[in-house]
Amino acid sequence: MTWEMVTNPLGNVALSALVDALPIFFLFFSLAILRMKGHWAGLITALIAIGIAIFVHQMPAGLALGSAAYGALFGLWPIGWIVITAVFLYNLTVKTGQFEIIKDSIASITDDRRLQALLIAFSFGTFLEGAAGFGTPIAISSAMLVGLGFNPLYAAGICLIANTAPVAFGGVGIPIITAGAVTGIDAMQISKMVGRQLPLLTIFVPFWMVFIMAGWKKTMEVMPAILVAGISYASTQWFAANYLSPMLPGIIASLVSTTFMIIILKIWKPKTVWRFKDEPLVTVQVKRHSPGAIFKAWSPFIILTILIGDWGMNNVKALLDKFTLKFFLAIDKLIIAGGKPVEVVFKFNWLQATGTSILLAAIITAIILRISPAIFFRTFWETLKNLRFALITITSVLAFAYLANWSGITTTLGNTLTVAGTMFPFMSAFLGWLGVLITGSDTSANALFGNMQKVTAESMGINPVLAVATNSSGGVAGKMISPQSIAVGCASTGLVGKEGDLFRFTIAHSILFTAFIGALSMIQAYVFPRIIPEAIAQAKAAAASAAQGATTVLLVTGLIVAVLAAIAARQPRQTA
Template identity: 40%
Template sequence: MFHQDLDPTGSLTLSALLALLPLIALLVLLGGLRWKAHWASLVALVLAIGVALFTYSMPLAQTLDAGLYGAVLSVLNILWITFNAIWIYNLTVKSGHFAVLRRAFATVSDDRRVQAIVIAFSFGALLEALAGGGGPVAICSVMLIAIGFDPIKAAALALIADTAPVAFGGLGNPITILGTATGLKPEDFGAMAGRQTAILAIFVPFILVGVADGRRGLRQAWPAALTAGVTFGVCQFVFSNYWSYRLCDIFAALVSAGAIILLGRVWRPGESETPVAAPVIAGGSVDDPAFERRVGPPDGDSKADVVRAFAPYAIVIALFSLAQIDAVKNRLAVIPGKPVGTVLGVPVGHVFKWPGLQHITGPTGKPVAATYVLNWMGATGTLLFVSGLLTLAALRISPLTGLKAYAETIRQFGWAIFTILCVFALSYVMNLSGQISTLGVWLAKAGGFFAFLSPVVGWFGVTITGTDAGSNALFGNLQVTAAHQLNVSPVLFGAANTSGGVMAKMISPQNLAVGTAAVGIVGAEGTLFRRVFGWSALLLLLMCVLVWLQSTPVLGWMVP
């Protein structure tokens, strides 16, 4: 039996500093020394194991078992999602329809900066709202390359854009998890998060334009950034507060994209920055329809090709929307402690307690949650896989070509797979040994200043776990407990955890690994980290100030 001791050294500050060591090492190796993510994450994992063994006195077998548990979780929660998302993209490339999609986006505007907003911000938010995981970063990165951005900048833009919708991503899953972890109404957390992230969303398109083209971009394309940010933020606020936090990102994404399309009818940047032109078709002895679609027919794309180009993403939207119908959702749900349903006599999943971890108890003496939920039929990655199979038919791609494309997709990730396995192992070693809880309790000792630090707790959680939902599961109760101690609204601090966490999505090692793998620069995670860390820190600072003001009479009226 291993009982978590949140202060194993007798000094909470010293214990917290030791618990912080793996995270500091990870950030320094990535950002300071520009190590490749797989080596940086491996070193951080070894340090976390060392701290668990020699500071927290966690038995070796349970320490290694916790790491294995985390690594296995990453297969379904990250890798299965990302492989299938990129596979769908690769299928559109092989058929030549991705070039048609690129030209369709160009009809919104011939300016690359405006296209970047539509693709990374609006379309990326739609993907995040439906699927979450690494899909938005992976898909949007390669789409941005297609309109002329270099790989590093494309990945950076996709990572930065993925901040605005994350709190409500996966149909509001982080908010739902926060409600489950704290026992409070998720609708209240959703409403409060909408009063925080909606403000943040206004600034994100401006950052995208600045990263894409510097001061010139801000000077010339600010109307598009303002339109996208304001419409997205207003929709996110209205839907999270007055309708459904689960659907707010879907409508915010669609409305912001529609607003930019309408803006394009009456406004164009003073000096347009156009994408790199496609090469002219050369003569050939054999017709190649895919090649002709890739370079563009002289009389424009046919309606059939345009429909097929959008078909894969329409399929994704339709399938995920269908999966949210209560009858379907309940049929596919796999919930610990409840009977597992079947479809055509086949179980939709399997639930079991992870062997070897059932003897770990938390600070309160209750056993920690170490249940593996294999919801293989209703998993996000499975829905994307089915979408890929339907894409084969829609784009008239043979099964053999599809199989080859899948093998190429897996090879494309290479070391990124190892990185993701290591980081998930790291997060669960830190979690089950008590290191993460030590950090949270230490920050909560800041007293009234904790209102400022509350988003930082969520930021740490997402940096380690890679997901806002994971951070909420870890620190949701801590935030609510600190709020009660400080006589502050628990809804405010709980929402601050999820709102602060979104800024860490762009620097979490697994998302960096997904981004570099998608654009073919595996090993450049350190360089990418340096590109986005400053924006992560700046947006986090803004969120800290906002939450602190919301805890005072200045903006206290914003708390429901």
């Protein structure tokens, strides 16, 4: 028996919205005030939403539970699979000692604190966010800077600020993929729109980092390096977001930025070497490594980039998709939304999933680095154990998101947000900011608010792609002040107990960046609306055409990389 989605269940828009917002209020309160663990907060939030769907929206219990179960399944596959494999690949490089070589290769290039910040906090930190995410860039980059002699507060602060650049495309594009999943909008469309917002902020971030460290005069001394870091990253981020895949901008842009930074620092030096006033002596001696060793250490992430690009090709996707298993859930076509039955089909695309390409990169890495099967499988198990609570949080948030979408909760809340009027595009940025501030994740913020942004935009005649993209772009600035990020930054730099100092260091920058995205969204909505992607089919076709040409080059490069890396591998086999 079918059931039609109910909006405004209490007959009063404001009252219905107030009740429907209770799960979100609880999530915020539990994380920000009660400091509850994320997985418990997520589970309870989902249970509250189930209760509201059943008793307020009169949704049959079976349909409510089925909707939540489908969201949880999607949280595990393909999103959870991407998280697991991405972090697993990173852990392999750590376990084998290759990541230490990567760190040394970055830290040994210059003694100037301004340039070290650009290289490590910005170029290298954004790479970590693009490849792994989940606090990895803040923990590693800030610890590296402290080890090189940075003031701990500045080390943590500038790493948090630098991390805004790649967050929307972090963890191999999981935030954008999630936004597409919960809204029904093609992820490539959202990627294009974010790629027409974030680069304008990204190009400014390197300047702002150095300016708050060293002041105007000393910033001007290293302006060539600042321009190279910002322009190379922003332009590559724009290109990858618009013409390749939402999974690649964070990785490719950081690699290009790092490469160009290394080149310019080989041919140009600032007039003076700048250090912090009264800074202590350097505590770590950076090791030097041969070009072959450095190349081999970087090869896992080069291979990762190649394979993700290949998996994004339409002909490859079509071939791999033939092995997809489809499971029709019991609630399939029993929910009527917008006059149409909702298809509830779980697609287990075990071969075509992006996470599988990352796993293949990990297997190739194990061969190149001569990692024994014992270390390989032990590292995978350790990765699963370490991510178990993060996976519960992700599945809980996705369970709530899908239930909210199909029960009418999202539509009710979205209709209420129309009171923002013409200021809604500006508000969209701060809604995303608020979501990341509380949850610590752009992925979670997109899952919570993505469809709400879409519904509100459609009801106001605004392109929904802009609203959903702005939710993600605005959210990046909330990352630097989220309690989770602050805690990681303090733990990595010896500032435990001084979280308030770090929060005060970043809060003004966070609000400034969010306001910039909000103002940009307003301009794009009302002054340059043609910049917003419209046709989903055309967006896919354009992306596929460009991706195939670019990926062919990447594939050839990848084969060369694999061969050379294998030749360079001369160290003894890693044993358990």
